[in-house]
Amino acid sequence: xxxxxxxxxxxxxxxxxxxxxxxxxxxxxxxxxxxxxxxxxxxxxxxxxxxxxxxxxxxxxxxxxxxxxxxxxxxxxxxxxxxxxxxxxxxxxxxxxxxxxxxxxxxxxxxxxx
Amino acid sequence: xxxxxxxxxxxxxxxxxxxxxxxxxxxxxxxxxxxxxxxxxxxxxxxxxxxxxxxxxxxxxxxxxxxxxxxxxxxxxxxxxxxxxxxxxxxxxxxxxxxxxxxxxxxxxxxx
Numbered sequence: 001x002x003x004x005x006x007x008x009x010x011x012x013x014x015x016x017x018x019x020x021x022x023x024x025x026x027x028x029x030x031x032x033x034x035x036x037x038x039x040x041x042x043x044x045x046x047x048x049x050x051x052x053x054x055x056x057x058x059x060x061x062x063x064x065x066x067x068x069x070x071x072x073x074x075x076x077x078x079x080x081x082x083x084x085x086x087x088x089x090x091x092x093x094x095x096x097x098x099x100x101x102x103x104x105x106x107x108x109x110x111x112x113x114x
Numbered sequence: 115x116x117x118x119x120x121x122x123x124x125x126x127x128x129x130x131x132x133x134x135x136x137x138x139x140x141x142x143x144x145x146x147x148x149x150x151x152x153x154x155x156x157x158x159x160x161x162x163x164x165x166x167x168x169x170x171x172x173x174x175x176x177x178x179x180x181x182x183x184x185x186x187x188x189x190x191x192x193x194x195x196x197x198x199x200x201x202x203x204x205x206x207x208x209x210x211x212x213x214x215x216x217x218x219x220x221x222x223x224x225x226x
Contacts, residue, residue, distance in 0.1 A: 032212040043155070043204055043217040088157065092212040099146070099164045100211040101172065106156035 003027065004091050006037070006105035015114050019076040023089030023105055031079070032092035033065055033075045038084045044088055048074065079112040086110070116141045120205050120218035122170065125196060128226050135190045136222050137205035145208045146188040147172070147215065149222060150201040163188055168191070195225045 006023045011113055013019045028033070036044035045069075048063040050056045050072065056063045062075040076083055086107040094100030117166065118139045127133055142162075147162040159172030163182040165216040177199055188207075192199060202222050205216040 034214055043220050045217070046214045049214050088210065088213075094211075099168070099170050101159060101162055101170075102211070102215060104149075104157040104159075106154070 003087055003103035006089050006108050007018050007052040010111060011111040012111045013079050015081060015112055017079050019079045019110055020107050021074040021087050023072045025096045027093040030091045030093050030113040031066060033072045034090040035063060036088040037086045060085055081114055085110050116142060118205055118207050118216050118218035120221050124222050126224045129196055130194050133192050135203060137188045138186050139207040143207035143209050145184060145211045147206045148190045152201050161193045197225050200225045
């Protein structure tokens, strides 16, 4: 079982719509969760971090965490063509690791069409 | 400016010729990590380090070595590169292992 799984996509939404990206994780003890955006050929950049259950909003982005369901999501409101990128979910786990480490999902490719 | 710097950005080399990709961060971060990214496989961790002289294997450590002699530097060494190590490599750092990671710009390696 993979540590972090994302809906594989690709996801395509019209400009102005809400894009919903989903991620599940296997370690129930995980405490830190991150969403990264990666444009083609570029490095991942952090969009959101979330550590407690509930919603966290930052501009057009909302991260939602449900630890009981081991589920974290990212909502992008009023999607813009510039949001077209691959979105990576990352979860911190110290299960089976002396140091603890981040596990990344394979990413969901989002296309926002005008 | 806070940054993670990787060098080189691009490299084409031949099988068996030892190479080193350098990574340096100026944020006094304790945690550093190397990833490779291949189409359809996402980011896979190679090695990571919590502090000087403390390193551990990630998902795909075979064929790679690392060292952490100084806090700011975390070089990735390919002792005998092979074509299956052709990939896009990223170095990242963070204040702690459970904190957001800052990524370098990436190094694209082609091994012929």
